[in-house]
Amino acid sequence: MSLSETATAHSATSLDWDLIRRRGKSVFAHGIVLGLVGVMLLPLIYMVMMSFKTSTEIAQDPLGLPNTLYWGNYMEALASMGYVRSVINSMGITVSVILVVVFAGAMAAYPLARLENRISRVIVMVMALGLATPNFVTITPIYVIFRDLGLLDSYLGIVLAFAALKLPLAVFFYTSFIAAIPIELEEAARLDNCNNWQVFWHVIRPLLAPVTATLSLFVMIMVWNDFIYPLLLLTDKDKLTVMIAVYKFVGNTGIDPTKLFPAAVLGSIPLLIMFAVFQRKIMAGATAGAVK
Amino acid sequence: MRARYSLYLFTVPALLVIGLFFVHPIILTFDMSLTNFAGIGEAKDVGWRNYERIFGRDRYLREIWLTLWYTVIVVSALTVTGLFFAAMLHRLPLIRNFSRAALYTPAMMSFVVVGYVWQFLYSPLNGGINVALRDLGLGAWEQNWLGDPAIALYSVAFTQIWMFTGFTCAIFLAGFAGIPEEIGEAGRLEGATSWQRFRYLELPLLGPSITVSVMLTTIGTLKTFELPFILTKGGPDGATRLLSIDIIDNLFGQYKFGFASALSIVMLVIVLIVAFIQNKVLRDREQA
Numbered sequence: 001m002s003l004s005e006t007a008t009a010h011s012a013t014s015l016d017w018d019l020i021r022r023r024g025k026s027v028f029a030h031g032i033v034l035g036l037v038g039v040m041l042l043p044l045i046y047m048v049m050m051s052f053k054t055s056t057e058i059a060q061d062p063l064g065l066p067n068t069l070y071w072g073n074y075m076e077a078l079a080s081m082g083y084v085r086s087v088i089n090s091m092g093i094t095v096s097v098i099l100v101v102v103f104a105g106a107m108a109a110y111p112l113a114r115l116e117n118r119i120s121r122v123i124v125m126v127m128a129l130g131l132a133t134p135n136f137v138t139i140t141p142i143y144v145i146f147r148d149l150g151l152l153d154s155y156l157g158i159v160l161a162f163a164a165l166k167l168p169l170a171v172f173f174y175t176s177f178i179a180a181i182p183i184e185l186e187e188a189a190r191l192d193n194c195n196n197w198q199v200f201w202h203v204i205r206p207l208l209a210p211v212t213a214t215l216s217l218f219v220m221i222m223v224w225n226d227f228i229y230p231l232l233l234l235t236d237k238d239k240l241t242v243m244i245a246v247y248k249f250v251g252n253t254g255i256d257p258t259k260l261f262p263a264a265v266l267g268s269i270p271l272l273i274m275f276a277v278f279q280r281k282i283m284a285g286a287t288a289g290a291v292k
Numbered sequence: 293m294r295a296r297y298s299l300y301l302f303t304v305p306a307l308l309v310i311g312l313f314f315v316h317p318i319i320l321t322f323d324m325s326l327t328n329f330a331g332i333g334e335a336k337d338v339g340w341r342n343y344e345r346i347f348g349r350d351r352y353l354r355e356i357w358l359t360l361w362y363t364v365i366v367v368s369a370l371t372v373t374g375l376f377f378a379a380m381l382h383r384l385p386l387i388r389n390f391s392r393a394a395l396y397t398p399a400m401m402s403f404v405v406v407g408y409v410w411q412f413l414y415s416p417l418n419g420g421i422n423v424a425l426r427d428l429g430l431g432a433w434e435q436n437w438l439g440d441p442a443i444a445l446y447s448v449a450f451t452q453i454w455m456f457t458g459f460t461c462a463i464f465l466a467g468f469a470g471i472p473e474e475i476g477e478a479g480r481l482e483g484a485t486s487w488q489r490f491r492y493l494e495l496p497l498l499g500p501s502i503t504v505s506v507m508l509t510t511i512g513t514l515k516t517f518e519l520p521f522i523l524t525k526g527g528p529d530g531a532t533r534l535l536s537i538d539i540i541d542n543l544f545g546q547y548k549f550g551f552a553s554a555l556s557i558v559m560l561v562i563v564l565i566v567a568f569i570q571n572k573v574l575r576d577r578e579q580a
Contacts (some may be wrong), residue, residue, distance in 0.1 A: 138556075
């Protein structure tokens with residue numbers, strides 16, 4: 001073996017070592033990060049696991065896997081927390097809020113995106129104030145207003161209260177989206193003697209579908225999960241939303257794990273299914289503000 | 293030009309809803325804050341006395357500081373955890389989408405559900421965390437997580453950080469995606485380590501994402517109400533009694549509508565000041 005051949009062979013093996021080391025490092029990095037993600041998911045795994053355990057199992061082996069898939073806890077929760085009714089209520093309220101917010105929001109955004117003057121700036125400022133205001137700041141007067149108007153315990157009242165809370169977000173979503181629509185599209189329609197409404201309805205509205213989808217998902221997440229408004233504005237047992245049903249069911253039992261965990265799973269499952277289906281849209285919407 | 297202004301008719305439905313159920317209530321809150329209104333009966337004008345009481349007593353000043361301190365902890369931690377996961381996942385495209393969605397899952401859940409699950413995780417006897425510590429031979433680390441005034445606030449904060457790490461991570465991942473490939477490539481050719489590339493090449497370019505993330509998480513955290521409400525009800529010994537908890541307690545626990553309104557206005561002013569200062573500082577720094 002000549003000297004040069006040895007050198008080549010040597011460098012080849014050292015290159016391989018390098019590759020192996022890099023591969024090893026990569027596998028290691030993937031393992032560590034997946035492990036950490038797994039740790040972050042532990043509370044959710046714990047929640048599901050606990051929901052299938054009998055109270056004896058929980059007492060004897062608080063962290064162990066359930067021996068069998070015990071559905072008894074779910075049966076009991078379904079029977080006494082008014083789950084189905086509350087899901088229907090939440091869905092009805094959510095859909096109504098989305099309708100109001102999408103309609104009023106898209107309409108309001110149109111002039112704000114097209115006219116730049118003091119009026120637009122003032123309206124945008126009110127919207128920004130609306131985004132920053134915690135909802136417990138307005139809950140006192142809303143409670144009083146609703147009581148005086150007889151809107152307490154009514155779907156109409158809570159839908160309007162939610163709509164006022166979420167409209168600023170809708171207006172911001174739509175304003176930035178409409179501003180990006182080329183004005184030439186409108187001008188063509190105006191030459192055909194379309195009035196403002198016709199331009200909005202026939203030119204702008206059909207283009208809003210993607211942003212409407214994202215917005216609807218966001219409003220749905222917020223309305224479904226919200227707690228203060230329905231807690232204070234709805235008291236009729238038949239009008240409760242899912243989260244209030246969970247709160248009342250768990251809160252009334254002095255934190256009994258066989259009730260807490262199935263109720264937690266039942267309360268979360270509809271949105272988690274939505275998340276699994278629309279994951280891309282939701283993630284894109286969540287980060288829309290970051291990409292400018 | 294007249295025709296252009298008629299376009300503002302389109303804002304009427306939205307302004308009507310926002311006017312009736314947002315602007316009007318805020319004005320009413322301010323009006324009520326100058327009275328001793330108790331929900332029913334006559335509201336007597338008490339001038340600025342409610343505000344004098346808030347700023348004259350240690351108790352309320354302490355709650356304001358607690359709210360701000362809680363926000364500082366949560367926002368700083370969320371920035372670090374989000375950046376950490378985003379930087380790692382940016383380098384690991386194979387598991388990026390899965391991990392991003394997995395980390396985001398808690399943010400999809402309600403505070404009510406998260407609060408209850410963590411209340412059980414934290415419970416001193418058979419709670420998941422203490423049992424896990426015992427099983428790992430770390431029994432000495434067991435704590436009464438929510439019952440010990442020294443750590444209760446941090447336990448609540450930890451839950452909130454757990455919940456929203458996926459949110460900041462998603463924002464930062466979007467920021468990483470906006471960094472041109474060549475920059476990382478150049479760093480690698482220069483022999484920069486992964487940490488050096490992050491610290492000197494990527495981090496400076498993430499300014500806008502950091503601004504967005506810090507502003508969104510700050511506003512969100514200042515508004516915190518549900519988690520301490522479910523987890524501790526403000527206890528033990530006022531250790532987690534944020535301003536928001538006191539507002540609801542005055543309102544629906546004691547029916548002191550007037551005083552609760554004054555607290556609400558203070559809260560609103562704090563949120564607006566913090567948002568304004570942050571906007572100014574972060575934008576200036578971004579431009580510098």
